[in-house]
Amino acid sequence: MTVLSSRNVVKRFTEGKQTVEVLKGVSLEARRGEIVALEGPSGSGKTTFLSILGCILTPTEGRVVVDGHEVDASRPGELPAIRRRSIGFVFQQFNLFPALTALENVEYSLNVRGRKGPAARKEAERVLDAVGLADRTSFLPRDLSGGQKQRVAIARALAGAPPLLLADEPTANLDSVAGRQVLETFRDLAKREDRALVIVTHDPQVRTIADRVAVIRDGLLAA
Amino acid sequence: MVSLARRNLLHDRLRFAITIAGVAFAVTLVFVQVGLFLGLLENASVTIEHTGADLWVTSRNTPNVDFAHTFPETLVQRVRSVPGVARADNLLVWFMQISLPTGTQEGTLVYALEDFAAWDLPWSVKEGRLEDLPRGDYLFLDDSATRRFGPFAAGEYREVNERRLKIIGRTVAARSFTTTPISFVDYGLAQELGSQTLRGKTTYVLVKLAPGADLEAVRAEIRRRLPYNDVFTKAEWAKRSRSYWVANTGIGLNMYLTVFLGVLVGVVVVALTLYTSTMEHLKEFGTVKAIGGSNRDIYRILAEQSVIAAVLGFAAGALFALAAAPGMAKAGLQLIITPGFGAAVLVGTVLLCLAASLVSFRKVAALDPALVFRG
Ligand SMILES: Nc1ncnc2c1ncn2[C@@H]1O[C@H](COP(=O)(O)OP(=O)(O)O)[C@@H](O)[C@H]1O
Ligand SMILES: [Mg+2]
Numbered sequence: 341m342t343v344l345s346s347r348n349v350v351k352r353f354t355e356g357k358q359t360v361e362v363l364k365g366v367s368l369e370a371r372r373g374e375i376v377a378l379e380g381p382s383g384s385g386k387t388t389f390l391s392i393l394g395c396i397l398t399p400t401e402g403r404v405v406v407d408g409h410e411v412d413a414s415r416p417g418e419l420p421a422i423r424r425r426s427i428g429f430v431f432q433q434f435n436l437f438p439a440l441t442a443l444e445n446v447e448y449s450l451n452v453r454g455r456k457g458p459a460a461r462k463e464a465e466r467v468l469d470a471v472g473l474a475d476r477t478s479f480l481p482r483d484l485s486g487g488q489k490q491r492v493a494i495a496r497a498l499a500g501a502p503p504l505l506l507a508d509e510p511t512a513n514l515d516s517v518a519g520r521q522v523l524e525t526f527r528d529l530a531k532r533e534d535r536a537l538v539i540v541t542h543d544p545q546v547r548t549i550a551d552r553v554a555v556i557r558d559g560l561l562a563a
Numbered sequence: 564m565v566s567l568a569r570r571n572l573l574h575d576r577l578r579f580a581i582t583i584a585g586v587a588f589a590v591t592l593v594f595v596q597v598g599l600f601l602g603l604l605e606n607a608s609v610t611i612e613h614t615g616a617d618l619w620v621t622s623r624n625t626p627n628v629d630f631a632h633t634f635p636e637t638l639v640q641r642v643r644s645v646p647g648v649a650r651a652d653n654l655l656v657w658f659m660q661i662s663l664p665t666g667t668q669e670g671t672l673v674y675a676l677e678d679f680a681a682w683d684l685p686w687s688v689k690e691g692r693l694e695d696l697p698r699g700d701y702l703f704l705d706d707s708a709t710r711r712f713g714p715f716a717a718g719e720y721r722e723v724n725e726r727r728l729k730i731i732g733r734t735v736a737a738r739s740f741t742t743t744p745i746s747f748v749d750y751g752l753a754q755e756l757g758s759q760t761l762r763g764k765t766t767y768v769l770v771k772l773a774p775g776a777d778l779e780a781v782r783a784e785i786r787r788r789l790p791y792n793d794v795f796t797k798a799e800w801a802k803r804s805r806s807y808w809v810a811n812t813g814i815g816l817n818m819y820l821t822v823f824l825g826v827l828v829g830v831v832v833v834a835l836t837l838y839t840s841t842m843e844h845l846k847e848f849g850t851v852k853a854i855g856g857s858n859r860d861i862y863r864i865l866a867e868q869s870v871i872a873a874v875l876g877f878a879a880g881a882l883f884a885l886a887a888a889p890g891m892a893k894a895g896l897q898l899i900i901t902p903g904f905g906a907a908v909l910v911g912t913v914l915l916c917l918a919a920s921l922v923s924f925r926k927v928a929a930l931d932p933a934l935v936f937r938g
Binding site: 396420437 | 571853
């Protein structure tokens with residue numbers, strides 16, 4: 341089942357008198373249980389593309405359908421609801437809340453997604469257990485290693501069962517051993533929980549867990 | 564529910580403490596300034612509030628109870644004959660000279676009645692028997708006079724308008740707005756002390772209504788019979804006496820100005836600390852937005868933080884003010900903080916802190932969640 345579908349996505353940025361076309365017509369699809377690696381040199385537009393898939397930016401042209409919802413660029417007010425319902429994010433910088441424990445980081449994101457109370461706490465415990473951090477739930481981010489932080493972030497993205505997971509350079513701030521573990525966690529969970537996963541990266545390790553590799557260069561997909 | 568708002572406040576304790584201190588400062592200032600103001604104003608009408616009269620007949624255009632003007636004392640007869648009047652008596656309030664043992668002269672505000680007990684005046688007697696007053700050249704003096712006149716005791720003599728009077732009693736809590744000490748003497752004696760000026764004259768007629776009498780009807784009838792006097796209810800007369808001082812001295816303006824400045828400082832401190840905190844947590848707010856948080860979620864965080872700061876700051880400020888009250892009372896300054904006033908300050912504090920958080924909210928509402936992908 342297709343969770344993500346994007347057609348001929350074009351993105352232009354205008355700064356003053358200058359306009360740059362960062363994406364020149366990119367199409368990508370992902371199905372449940374599928375892991376797609378999106379590679380490309382720095383500045384090629386990977387993050388911009390991922391932001392559009394994640395309904396954080398809107399495309400200048402083209403169509404994006406997430407989990408059956410067509411993204412309407414003229415109604416940006418509807419984007420947060422799509423993100424809440426259907427998308428889990430993992431960032432290069434982890435972006436955990438420093439004042440919250442591992443468990444609270446996950447639980448809080450469930451609260452934002454509209455799930456509250458003991459059910460949210462249970463779900464948070466479940467996903468932390470799934471990423472192998474059952475014994476670190478009450479740790480603050482500063483007391484966790486980089487790899488553990490990223491696994492908390494993966495748990496946060498998984499919580500609430502969004503069908504689409506998007507990760508931007510999730511291993512870039514980790515050493516290769518920790519990066520390896522994080523990727524394996526990603527692969528196991530995406531498969532076991534049947535999520536579509538798009539990982540933007542220039543880390544060659546990512547290929548080893550991907551079902552498909554797409555390469556972006558100068559704003560276009562290279563086969 | 565996980566409260567990011569509370570966790571972040573506890574995470575930056577120092578700044579949180581500064582925010583609370585800012586609120587507490589403003590709250591203390593408001594309580595002390597307004598409390599002092601109310602305390603001063605209460606002095607302006609405290610004798611009116613305690614006198615057991617329903618209506619006060621005054622000379623026309625008397626501005627406040629201290630600045631009394633005379634009118635013929637026989638008018639009291641006309642008041643007594645008004646249906647619905649249970650009792651009406653003359654009250655003299657007059658400024659007189661008192662000579663101290665040191666030889667210096669001071670002023671005293673003399674209250675004179677024939678039957679003090681009938682009007683609950685003075686309402687708080689510490690020493691002496693009121694019914695002795697008509698029996699000689701006697702005087703009751705309020706304890707607050709000690710500050711101006713030095714220590715005194717029952718049995719001592721003081722010269723009032725050049726006549727030797729014996730102090731036979733002490734009262735407490737009888738005060739005038741001008742801080743002129745209040746003394747009580749017999750009505751006839753007061754007229755003698757006032758010689759020409761007070762001969763056959765009074766300054767007020769106190770009126771007590773019969774049970775079931777209609778106040779407005781009685782008042783209208785007194786007005787008809789005494790067309791050259793004013794007739795006030797107790798509440799009106801108290802208000803008139805207080806308003807005079809607010810309108811004719813700087814105390815009202817002074818209070819509003821200090822309160823305004825204090826509140827301004829408080830709001831600026833809260834807005835600034837909340838804003839710097841928001842700026843430092845901008846990436847977190849971006850993350851909240853990225854994971855689907857709406858502007859409402861964001862505002863709830865900021866609002867929760869400002870309400871917590873408001874409530875804690877209010878509690879600290881109120882405690883400071885209450886702690887300061889006894890010390891100020893020793894210095895002769897009474898602080899009046901009523902529950903209603905306290906509640907109004909709490910509501911005002913919360914609303915102003917919420918308003919202060921709007922500065923931060925505008926910043927976060929305009930935040931582009933795409934920043935979460937940037938280093
Ligand atoms: N908000 C923006 N405004 C203007 N230019 C942007 C903006 N975001 C990205 N770009 C430009 O788009 C290009 C691609 O950036 P990015 O998507 O971050 O690349 P990558 O993630 O592949 O390194 C860069 O040249 C960058 O300067
Ligand atoms: Mg990038």
